[in-house]
Amino acid sequence: MTAITHRYEFVYLFDVTNGNPNGDPDAGNLPRLDPETNCGLVTDVSLKRKIRNYVTLDKDSAPGFAIYMQEKAVLNNQHKRAYEALEIKPEDKKLPKDEAKARAITAWMCANFFDVRTFGAVMTTGINAGQVRGPVQLAFATSIEPVLPLEIAITRMAVTTEKEAEAQSGDNRTMGRKHILPYGLYRAHGFVSAKLAERTGFSDDDLQLLWNALINMFEHDRSAARGEMAARKLIVFEHESAMGNAPAHVLFDAVKIQRTEGTQDRPARSFADYRVNVDAKAMPKGVSVRELL
Amino acid sequence: MSYGIRLHVWGDRACFTRPEMKVERVSYDVITPSAARGILEAIHWKPAIRWIVDRIHVLKPIRFESIRRNEVGSKLSPGNVSKAMKAGTTAGLVAYVDNDRQQRAATILRDVAYVIEAHFEFTDAVGPDESVGKHLDIFNRRARKGQYFHAPCLGVREFPAHFSLIEDGQPLPEAHPERDADKDLGWMLHDIDFTQDMTPRFFRAQLKGGVIEVPPWQSTEVSA
Numbered sequence: 001m002t003a004i005t006h007r008y009e010f011v012y013l014f015d016v017t018n019g020n021p022n023g024d025p026d027a028g029n030l031p032r033l034d035p036e037t038n039c040g041l042v043t044d045v046s047l048k049r050k051i052r053n054y055v056t057l058d059k060d061s062a063p064g065f066a067i068y069m070q071e072k073a074v075l076n077n078q079h080k081r082a083y084e085a086l087e088i089k090p091e092d093k094k095l096p097k098d099e100a101k102a103r104a105i106t107a108w109m110c111a112n113f114f115d116v117r118t119f120g121a122v123m124t125t126g127i128n129a130g131q132v133r134g135p136v137q138l139a140f141a142t143s144i145e146p147v148l149p150l151e152i153a154i155t156r157m158a159v160t161t162e163k164e165a166e167a168q169s170g171d172n173r174t175m176g177r178k179h180i181l182p183y184g185l186y187r188a189h190g191f192v193s194a195k196l197a198e199r200t201g202f203s204d205d206d207l208q209l210l211w212n213a214l215i216n217m218f219e220h221d222r223s224a225a226r227g228e229m230a231a232r233k234l235i236v237f238e239h240e241s242a243m244g245n246a247p248a249h250v251l252f253d254a255v256k257i258q259r260t261e262g263t264q265d266r267p268a269r270s271f272a273d274y275r276v277n278v279d280a281k282a283m284p285k286g287v288s289v290r291e292l293l
Numbered sequence: 294m295s296y297g298i299r300l301h302v303w304g305d306r307a308c309f310t311r312p313e314m315k316v317e318r319v320s321y322d323v324i325t326p327s328a329a330r331g332i333l334e335a336i337h338w339k340p341a342i343r344w345i346v347d348r349i350h351v352l353k354p355i356r357f358e359s360i361r362r363n364e365v366g367s368k369l370s371p372g373n374v375s376k377a378m379k380a381g382t383t384a385g386l387v388a389y390v391d392n393d394r395q396q397r398a399a400t401i402l403r404d405v406a407y408v409i410e411a412h413f414e415f416t417d418a419v420g421p422d423e424s425v426g427k428h429l430d431i432f433n434r435r436a437r438k439g440q441y442f443h444a445p446c447l448g449v450r451e452f453p454a455h456f457s458l459i460e461d462g463q464p465l466p467e468a469h470p471e472r473d474a475d476k477d478l479g480w481m482l483h484d485i486d487f488t489q490d491m492t493p494r495f496f497r498a499q500l501k502g503g504v505i506e507v508p509p510w511q512s513t514e515v516s517a
Contacts, residue, residue, distance in 0.1 A: 025396050026361040035358065036403065043362050044451040066383045069365065069390055105374045112383045116369075123369040133443065137450050140306065191444035191453060247439025249455040 003200075004135075004207055007244040008192035011235045011255045012141070012214055015185045015271055019227015022046045023179070030179045031149050038146035040184045044138040047188060048119055050221050054213040055114050057220055065209075068113045068121065106132055110200045117200045118210065135197035136210065141188035144257050145268060152178040180227060183269045189252055194242035211236070215293050232271050234293040235278055245286030254279040254289075296412050296425050297347065298432060299459040301466050302332055303406035306358070307447030308399055312482060312493060318399040320448065322355045322476070323498070326507045327484040328448050329409045332456065335445035337432040340418040349505040350408035352468045355476075361398040365390055405447065408465055433458060468503055476500040483507070483515050492517045 014021075022042040023029035032041040052067050059065035110117045110132060120134030156174045159165050165172055192207065211234065218229040235255055239245045256277045263273045283289055302324075309321045309328050326346040333344045367388060377386040413428060435441065436458035445454040459465065478498035486492045496508050496515045508514040 024361065025363070026359065026398065032360075041360075043360070045362055045364075061383075066387070068369070068387055070387045102371075105371050105378070108378050109369070109374055112386075121369050123371055123374070133450075135443070137444050137446070137453065139451055139453050142305075189453065193441075193443040195442045241440070243435060243440035243442065245438065245440070247455065247457065248444065248453070250439065 002204075003197040003202055004192070004194050004204055005242055007194050007239040007242060008207070009237045009248050009251050010190045010192075010214075011233070011252060012188040012190060012231070013185060013233035013235075013257070013276065014141070014188075014218065014229060014231045015183065016181055016226070017183055017228040017270070018180050019229060020179050020181065020225050021184065021186065021229060023225070028177075028179075030151075031147065031181050031184075033147070033149065034142065040143035040147040040181060040186065042141040042186055042188070044140055047138055047141065048115075050217040051118075051210065051213040052115050054217040054220055055209060058209070058212070059114070064112060065114045066112055067115050068109075069115055107201075114206065114209070117202050118206060120200070132200055133196055134200060135193045135195075135202045137191040137193070139189045141186040143184045143186050144274065145185075147181045147184040148267070150180050150182065152180060154178055178225070183267070185232070185257070185268065185271065185274055187257065189248075191248065211292050230271075231293060233276055233291065236290045236292055237283075238288050238290065240286040240288075246284035250284065251287065251289075254282045296429050298333075298411055298429070298436070299465075300333065300336075300409045300411075300436060300456055301406070301459055302409060302445070302447070302454045302456045303352075304447045304452055304454050305404060306452045307402040307405045308452060309402070309448040317397055318401075320357070320400060320402050321481055322402075322478050323351050323481075323500070323505065324349060324405070324407050324409075324447070325482045325484075327482055329407075329411070330484065332409065332445040332447075332454055333411055333432075335443050336435050336441045336456070337428065338442070339428070341415060341420060341423050342413045342428050343416050344411050344413050345510065346409060346411045346507050348410035348507060350410070350465060350468075351500060351503055351505070352406040352408065352466060352472060353404055354469055354471045355473055356403045357400050358403045359398055359400050361396055363390075364395050364397050366393045366395045401452075402447075406466070406469075408459065472503060473500060474503045478505070484510065486517070489517075 020029070020031045021040065022032050024032040032043070033039070034041055052069060055065060056067050106123065109121065109123070116132055118134050118136045120132040122131050154176045156176060157172065159168065159172045159174055214234055215231050218231055221229065237251045256279070258275050258277070259268065260273055260275045268274060278289060278291065280289055307320065307324070308318060309325050310318045311321055326349070329346045329349060330344045338344070365388065373386055377383060415423065436456065445456060446452055447454045478500055480495045481498040483494045483496045486494055494515050494517045498505050
């Protein structure tokens, strides 16, 4: 597998309708908010989790595309058995002092695990050889405009324990809470370094898989909490050289998102209320822009 | 102060974690010399040179925000990898996130902007054909064009750093009117001494007129 030879940046737009894109554990699972602006937030790790899950589904643990950081939901029983059989505490907390061996371990992990190759992984304490810095870096996604979280009360026609049933003399109801956003359009920025890709062997095929994951990951992440989430735009900037040809912030600034005419005086409720402009003329020399979605 | 560079860096969020508060991360008030060096190295570095941060200008008011995320508590174990390599299969070599879930809060900085003033010195690894001008040119050329080796970040990789070069003779960017100009920031990490088995070394950071003077690495003001 040859590594990619271009630097990339990307702007990724996704939206949520009547759902919670990313709950805040500090606020009773309310959608995350930026307290200063009331804009919604989705953390980088939340998006990475979805990318990992998509790759698991798409590649089904094909050689070279295993995912190291697994969620229980995609548990494969054979793996589980092997995992338990192999659960032995290594005595040495550090990578072997022998650098060649350390390199071999790192290389093997990169070759076999998509997420290690893409996002990197920490394999040890202290010695740098055991830390893989992945080429792909995602920043927090923020919503374009302030969002309004709603708290919806729901009822369940059943109770969990006998005791509750007795207390309600057979009425058997429980109340629950659900937090949703009526609508939110989120924007995330990402970076792909060709130079770090050289070290982990992140290839063009991997990059294609990453784009596919971004485009399709919400299709396989449906749940009661999420509501309707959809990837709306994926705008990729490709630099001619590995080091890049323009500052990242200049490229990101070329993507402008505005409200469509006549909708400015009401809250946005669908993607049609926004207009995305990519100023292709503002592209510096040596940078090409593509809309993959 | 010959061969110096000045780099303007800014971003929405930053987390320069205090070493004494690493579990529930709390950021220092400002960028550490160590993190500033990391940004410079992301743009240009070779084993022949060592970046030395001289001065840090703080252009924006110091503001914090808290965020809590799910994290994984364990690291990848090389021992298990060796076993899997011998067995020739990845079966069983995965970490189940749910078994090892930790929720950690981070107190991070919001909306930061700095100017890093730095220069570089040669290390023992310098070859015969190295020249100061060469590395200086490479750095300036890359910073001017926005090129980098990997995307520089503000403390942690999820907070990318935007940067632009301040050319010789160009004035510094406007500072925010409400920025903290004078403040004793207490003891702050200077950098980590990799020659002495990763010993952190600290210095007393004083913000004076919006500028932190970073004492030289070998001076008596820097202690482990």
